[in-house]
Amino acid sequence: MTEWQRKVDPLDNRHLAELLAVASEQAEGTVQKAYRRASRSAFLWPEEAASLLEAGRSLTEFNSVGPFLEKKIRRWLEKPPAVDEPPSIRRGFLTLTEARAVLVSRPAWRNAVKGDLQMHTTWSDGSGSILEMAAAAQSRSYSYIAITDHSKGLKIAGGINETELELQGKEIDKVNGALAQSGSKVRVLRSVEMNLNPQGQGDMDPSALSRLDIVLGSFHSALRKTDDQTARYIAALRNPTVQILGHPRCRVYNYRLGLSADWSRVFAAAAELGKAVEIDAYPDRQDLNVDLAQQAAKAECYVSLGTDSHHPWQLEFMELGAAAAHLAGIKKNRILNFLSREELLDWVTQVRVRAKLTEAS
Numbered sequence: 001m002t003e004w005q006r007k008v009d010p011l012d013n014r015h016l017a018e019l020l021a022v023a024s025e026q027a028e029g030t031v032q033k034a035y036r037r038a039s040r041s042a043f044l045w046p047e048e049a050a051s052l053l054e055a056g057r058s059l060t061e062f063n064s065v066g067p068f069l070e071k072k073i074r075r076w077l078e079k080p081p082a083v084d085e086p087p088s089i090r091r092g093f094l095t096l097t098e099a100r101a102v103l104v105s106r107p108a109w110r111n112a113v114k115g116d117l118q119m120h121t122t123w124s125d126g127s128g129s130i131l132e133m134a135a136a137a138q139s140r141s142y143s144y145i146a147i148t149d150h151s152k153g154l155k156i157a158g159g160i161n162e163t164e165l166e167l168q169g170k171e172i173d174k175v176n177g178a179l180a181q182s183g184s185k186v187r188v189l190r191s192v193e194m195n196l197n198p199q200g201q202g203d204m205d206p207s208a209l210s211r212l213d214i215v216l217g218s219f220h221s222a223l224r225k226t227d228d229q230t231a232r233y234i235a236a237l238r239n240p241t242v243q244i245l246g247h248p249r250c251r252v253y254n255y256r257l258g259l260s261a262d263w264s265r266v267f268a269a270a271a272e273l274g275k276a277v278e279i280d281a282y283p284d285r286q287d288l289n290v291d292l293a294q295q296a297a298k299a300e301c302y303v304s305l306g307t308d309s310h311h312p313w314q315l316e317f318m319e320l321g322a323a324a325a326h327l328a329g330i331k332k333n334r335i336l337n338f339l340s341r342e343e344l345l346d347w348v349t350q351v352r353v354r355a356k357l358t359e360a361s
Contacts, residue, residue, distance in 0.1 A: 010050035011076055013095045015083045017042035019076055020069075021090055021254055031068075038064040040253060043095045043283045050077055089257045092289040099323035109326055112338045115144035116315055118193065118216060118246060118280065118306025123168050124149035125157040126310040130168075130175050130188060136312035138179075138186045144341045146191040147172065148216050148246075148306070153195035153203030157220075162208040165192060169211070187341060189213040193246055198222045200235030202242065209241045214348050216278070216306070218246035223256060230261040234269045240355035243348055244304045244336075245270065247280035247287045255284075263292055267299035273358075274351050276302035276336055281321030282314075293328030302347075303330050305337045 011019070017039045024035030041064035042049075049059055059070040085091070103110040119133055120126035128136070130147055137145045149168070150159040160168065172188045179186055190212045194202045196219050202209070209215050217236055236245055248266070251258030270277050277296055280287045285308060288296060296303055303325060307317040325335060332338050339347060 010048075011080050011083070012050070013042045013045050013048055013097055014093070016049055016073060016076065017093075017095070018083055018086045018090065019081070020073075021086070022084075023072070034064070034066070034069060036254070038069050040284060041065075043093060043253075046096060048097050049073060053077060089251075090254050092291060093253055093283070093286050094290070094320055094323060096283075096319065099319045102323040102326055103319060106326065109332075110319070110322055112332060112335075113142075113305065113318060113322055114340060115142045115146070115189075115337055115344075116307050116309070116318060117146045117191075117214070117244065117304045117337060118148045118278065119145060119309040119315070120149050120157075120193075121147055123147075123158075123160055123164065124154075128310075128312040130171055131178070132312045133309070133315075134175055134179060134184075134186050134188055136309075136315045138184050140315060140318075143185055144187050144189055144344070146189040146214055146216070146306075148191045148193040151192050151194045151202070151204050153197075154220050159195065159203075160192075162205050165204070165208055165212075189341075189344075191216060193218050194242065195220050196236050196239070196242075198229075198232050200232055200237075200239050202239060204241075206241050210352075213345060214244065215242050216244045216246045216304075217242035219250055219259075223250045223259060225259060228261060229259045230265055232259075233261050233266040237266070237269050237273055237275055238358075240352075240359055242275070243351045244276045244278055246278045246306070247282075247285050247308070248277055249287045249289075249292065251285065251287050251289075253284040253286075258287065263295050264299065267296045267301050270296075271299045271301035274302070274354055276304040278304045278306055279321045279324050280306055280308050281317040281319075281324070282308035283317060283320060286320060286324065288324070288328075290324050290327045293324055293330060297328050297330040297334070300331070300334060303335050305335065 020039035045062045059065050150157040152159045152161040191214045193216045196217045249258035305321040
């Protein structure tokens with residue numbers, strides 16, 4: 001009998017998310033949308049719903065919960081129904097309350113995170129400026145952030161071309177100058193989330209990428225294939241311009257299952273090349289999830305943590321990524337975000353040198 005088949009009393013936010021998702025499948029129109037929205041939001045509720053009610057507070061304090069859903073959730077909490085194991089498309093996602101429970105007794109682990117290696121700004125599809133993202137990082141006592149706006153091939157997300165990337169670099173230089181003058185220890189790294197085609201090829205000029213501090217490569221097309229995609233992952237890792245493979249499985253909560261691969265081979269290839277795979281901490285992604293991250297830990301490849309933030313407040317998603325890495329048993333010396341800024345840049349240099357040697361051989 002699994003945890004999902006056992007009766008859970010009181011229901012936690014993860015099980016409430018599943019009940020809301022199931023309810024959405026039985027509803028229509030605006031009610032269906034409300035259930036779906038609340039199901040996603042439940043992963044970010046800052047407290048357990050049951051605890052909120054015990055304190056005599058209203059569930060409408062939570063994002064996406066109005067009077068109608070409060071009554072529904074209250075009934076579930078008062079008389080917990082059976083909760084079936086979710087389908088794969090909704091399985092293996094941590095809630096913020098679960099992540100915080102993991103990290104609260106491990107402050108040294110939580111405080112070891114020195115930076116965030118994926119976020120987006122108004123240069124592509126984000127809503128915060130570079131300076132605003134840096135300010136959010138400063139509030140978290142970070143030493144660095146990587147600005148990874150989308151590249152030109154992803155037009156739907158406002159992807160930037162080489163000229164715009166160069167202009168962005170000049171803005172980053174100005175922001176870093178202002179940060180230094182103010183006494184802030186945060187520095188902004190020049191980066192990009194380069195769009196990869198299914199053959200692992202990027203859409204940006206290698207000479208433009210060589211001037212960046214670090215390059216993240218991600219797939220954004222042909223994401224619903226059901227056959228084995230190991231070859232595309234290994235090709236992406238062998239791309240000499242890429243140091244981090246972003247959100248590898250490409251799953252999205254209750255929307256897209258993600259790709260399949262022989263993950264042991266993928267992570268072994270990353271380890272052999274000295275490259276990193278990402279735990280994307282965005283709540284709807286959480287990719288790698290804990291199960292796949294455990295395989296990455298076994299392969300002893302490098303792992304990068306990125307919130308995939310599109311707003312300054314979303315840097316808090318790092319708690320989901322840090323908790324997943326801890327639960328997966330990834331060693332601290334294999335997590336890029338635990339490196340100092342100087343150590344991280346040295347790592348990038350080593351990866352690039354190795355890539356050149358591999359190309360020459």
